[in-house]
Amino acid sequence: MHDVAIDADMIRLGQFLKLADLVDTGGEGKILIASGDVTVNGEVDTRRGRQLHRGDVVRVLGRAARVT
Numbered sequence: 001m002h003d004v005a006i007d008a009d010m011i012r013l014g015q016f017l018k019l020a021d022l023v024d025t026g027g028e029g030k031i032l033i034a035s036g037d038v039t040v041n042g043e044v045d046t047r048r049g050r051q052l053h054r055g056d057v058v059r060v061l062g063r064a065a066r067v068t
Helices: 013-019 026-034
Strands: 002-004 010-012 038-040 051-053 057-060 063-067
Touching: 010 013, 013 026, 013 038, 013 051, 013 057, 026 038
Parallel strands: 002 063
Antiparallel strands: 010 051, 038 057, 057 063
């Protein structure tokens, strides 16, 4: 797992996947989120607009990143 710093108080899940290099494109992220392949803090979340805050952990396809 690696830490990914954000500038604001929150970031949307779809944006964070790209920022953290967990996906190559926004389209890929959209598909993975919709198919239930993305978890936030251990729970599947299918909302691309899910708000993430510092400390949240996102996992996708065996890779993980924490919002810092």
